[in-house]
Structure formats: structure tokens, C-alpha cells
Amino acid sequence: MASQTSCVRVALSDRAYDIQIGAGLLATAGEFVGCCAAAKHYVVITDGNVGPRFADALCESFASLEDARLDVLSFTAGEASKNIGSMQRLWEQMLEIGADRSTVVIALGGGVVGDMAGFAAATFTRGLPFVQIPTTLLADVDSSVGGKVGVNLPGGKNMVGAFWQPQGVLIDTDLLASLPDREYKAGLAEVVKYGVILDEAFFAYLEGCVAPLLARDPAVLRQVISRCCQLKAEVVVADEREETGVRAVLNYGHTFCHALETVTEYRRFLHGEAVSLGMLCASRLAEDLGRVERRVTARQSDLLQAIGLPIEVPKLDGDALTAAMLKDKKTRHGKLRFVLPTCIGHVDVVDGVSPDRAKKAWWPK
Numbered sequence: 232m233a234s235q236t237s238c239v240r241v242a243l244s245d246r247a248y249d250i251q252i253g254a255g256l257l258a259t260a261g262e263f264v265g266c267c268a269a270a271k272h273y274v275v276i277t278d279g280n281v282g283p284r285f286a287d288a289l290c291e292s293f294a295s296l297e298d299a300r301l302d303v304l305s306f307t308a309g310e311a312s313k314n315i316g317s318m319q320r321l322w323e324q325m326l327e328i329g330a331d332r333s334t335v336v337i338a339l340g341g342g343v344v345g346d347m348a349g350f351a352a353a354t355f356t357r358g359l360p361f362v363q364i365p366t367t368l369l370a371d372v373d374s375s376v377g378g379k380v381g382v383n384l385p386g387g388k389n390m391v392g393a394f395w396q397p398q399g400v401l402i403d404t405d406l407l408a409s410l411p412d413r414e415y416k417a418g419l420a421e422v423v424k425y426g427v428i429l430d431e432a433f434f435a436y437l438e439g440c441v442a443p444l445l446a447r448d449p450a451v452l453r454q455v456i457s458r459c460c461q462l463k464a465e466v467v468v469a470d471e472r473e474e475t476g477v478r479a480v481l482n483y484g485h486t487f488c489h490a491l492e493t494v495t496e497y498r499r500f501l502h503g504e505a506v507s508l509g510m511l512c513a514s515r516l517a518e519d520l521g522r523v524e525r526r527v528t529a530r531q532s533d534l535l536q537a538i539g540l541p542i543e544v545p546k547l548d549g550d551a552l553t554a555a556m557l558k559d560k561k562t563r564h565g566k567l568r569f570v571l572p573t574c575i576g577h578v579d580v581v582d583g584v585s586p587d588r589a590k591k592a593w594w595p596k
């Protein structure tokens with residue numbers, strides 16, 4: 232049973248929801264889902280790694296809910312499944328098992344499952360309620376909160392999707408125990424990002440607790456995940472659909488990151504590893520533009536290195552990286568937009584940076 236639970240409210244008026252965070256919470260999933268999205272029929276969507284580990288425990292937690300029927304649908308784990316072909320199979324399976332407008336979808340998995348299940352929920356019979364039960368650190372602190380759901384196209388990541396908020400998010404920190412080390416550390420890059428963009432005190436806290444964080448200490452995890460969810464919730468409430476520029480701060484490091492991912496064909500780096508490198512590039516660019524002091528970059532680099540994330544961009548074709556940046560869906564009229572720090576805890580959105588200027592930031596002088 233849960234020792235201590237934190238709760239973060241995403242205060243989106245009629246689409247408001249709670250995020251519960253704690254150790255052992257999967258056992259309470261039935262109760263949680265019964266409160267925020269009561270139904271007679273639930274479809275659990277998961278993947279081939281997560282389903283065998285946690286789907287039974289999730290289903291057992293519904294045992295006390297009388298006449299609730301659960302079906303579990305699973306697809307092959309990995310980013311390669313996040314496409315419209317797999318989505319069509321999910322839609323057809325949902326039809327076969329008799330899902331209808333009174334069904335509730337439960338996403339059980341990492342960001343791929345969350346994005347797929349969320350998009351299935353947003354679209355099947357024009358929209359079903361859904362609940363997120365994330366199982367990776369990246370999904371805990373980022374993808375399960377905020378309502379962005381969707382799939383990739385061959386020509387572009389996350390190109391088809393919707394804003395579709397969940398009815399609730401249940402984060403059981405115990406589920407992270409089986410996450411491979413590399414995936415876990417990649418999630419920590421997004422954690423560090425929150426400190427840089429919004430919260431100096433949180434960044435300093437992270438600097439002081441690298442060892443327990445790497446040991447996946449439950450109390451530290453609850454603290455860290457809660458703070459990240461709180462920060463993300465505030466940003467999402469201020470700019471739910473990325474219209475005013477407030478939500479753009481979450482893209483810190485991501486213009487460089489996406490170019491790295493594209494040029495290396497998504498094979499060389501996990502997303503969080505590319506975020507680690509991307510944040511350092513953005514910080515160097517901010518230095519070059521006279522917006523930030525060098526020690527701000529050094530502090531980020533030290534923390535990322537202590538966590539075991541990459542801090543040096545390997546030798547790659549600079550022109551190919553620039554070309555990839557110019558193709559980014561957030562680029563406008565050949566000028567680049569970056570989220571750049573002024574200090575630890577604050578960033579600005581800076582428009583009109585020339586590609587040549589950006590190119591200098593890949594490698595330190």
C-alpha cells in the first residue's frame with residue numbers, strides 16, 4: 232500500500248484533473264480510476280514490455296469494482312509502433328471488443344503508449360475519457376501530463392495528433408524499478424530541464440541529491456516527480472494549446488535535440504540523451520549572444536555529467552544539423568527560434584537567430 236502520496240492538480244477549469252504520485256499506487260488504480268473516470272468498460276492499452284509486468288496487477292486493483300469489465304490491448308514496444316498503422320489496429324480491436332462511447336481508456340506504459348492510447352481515446356467514437364498510468368520517468372514528468380497525444384508520420388515525428396487531456400494521472404514510483412538504466416537517466420534530462428527553465432531551487436536540490444536519485448530512492452523520486460508535474464501543470468494551465476508562447480519554454484534544448492535525433496536517424500541517442508546535449512548547445516548559444524554567463528552552462532554540464540548523461544556532441548556534419556534545424560516544424564521563414572536561459576531558473580523565447588550563429592553552438596570554442 233502507498234506510504235505517502237503527493238497530489239498535483241492541473242487546474243484546467245472544466246478539464247481539470249489530479250496527478251497522484253507515490254510508491255505502490257498501482258494497487259489503488261481501480262479506486263483512483265473509479266473516482267475520476269467511472270465506467271462499466273475499460274480498455275487498457277499497453278505494450279509488449281509493460282503489459283506482462285504490470286497489466287495483471289492493474290486488473291486486480293479493479294476487483295472490488297463490481298461489474299467493471301477490463302480488456303487489455305497490447306502493441307509491440309517502441310517508437311516504431313507510434314504510427315497510423317498500429318493506430319488502425321487499435322481502433323479495430325476496440326470495435327471488436329465492443330468499446331463504445333461509455334468506454335474509458337487506460338494508458339499503461341511509457342510515452343509511446345501514452346501518446347497512442349491518448350490518441351485512440353481522442354478519436355475512437357469521436358472521443359473517450361482516458362487515464363494515464365505512466366511507467367517510465369520520461370512519461371511521469373513529461374508526456375503523461377498536458378494532453379498532447381498523437382502518432383508519427385514517416386516524414387515527421389508527432390505530426391498527427393490532438394490536445395486531449397486525461398481524466399487523471401496515477402504515478403507509481405515503484406514501477407520505475409524495472410526501467411533500464413539508460414532509459415531512467417534519459418528521463419532525468421527532462422527533470423534537469425525543469426530546473427533550468429523554471430526553478431533554481433529545484434536545480435540546486437537536484438545537484439545535492441544525485442546519489443539517491445540514481446538509486447531511485449522512493450522519497451526523492453516522489454519529491455522530484457511531484458515538482459516536475461507541478462511545474463508542467465502550471466505551464467499547461469497558462470498555455471494549454473501552445474498559443475501564447477508560455478508552453479514553448481518546455482522546448483528548451485529541443486531545437487538542437489531534434490536536429491541531433493534527425494541526423495542520427497533516431498538510432499544513436501535516446502530522446503533524453505539528445506535533450507542533455509541540446510540544452511548545453513542552447514546554453515552555449517545564449518553565451519554567444521551575451522545573454523548568459525559561462526558558469527550557467529558549466530553548472531548544467533556538471534549536473535548532467537554527474538547523472539551520467541552525455542555532455543559532448545560527437546563529430547557530426549554541421550551543415551546537415553543546420554539543415555535539420557531549418558526543417559523543424561517550429562521554424563518560421565528560415566529564422567530559428569530558441570528557448571535560451573538568462574540564468575538557472577529562467578528562460579526567454581528568442582526569435583530570429585541566424586542559422587550560422589546557431590551552428591557555432593554545437594561544439595565549445
Ligand SMILES: NC(=O)c1ccc[n+]([C@@H]2O[C@H](COP(=O)([O-])OP(=O)(O)OC[C@H]3O[C@@H](n4cnc5c(N)ncnc54)[C@H](O)[C@@H]3O)[C@@H](O)[C@H]2O)c1
Binds near residue numbers: 279308342374408414
Ligand atoms: N505527449 C507529450 O507531451 C510527450 C512529451 C514527451 C515525449 N513524448 C513521447 O514519448 C515517447 C517517448 O517516451 P518513453 O521515453 O517513455 O519511451 P517508451 O514508451 O518507448 O518507453 C521506453 C522503453 O521502456 C519500456 N518500458 C516502459 N516502462 C517500463 C518499465 N517500467 N520497466 C521496463 N521497461 C519499461 C518500453 O516498453 C520501451 O521499450 C516519444 O514517442 C515522444 O514523442 C510525448
Ligand SMILES: [Zn+2]
Binds near residue numbers: 421485502506
Ligand atoms: Zn523532450
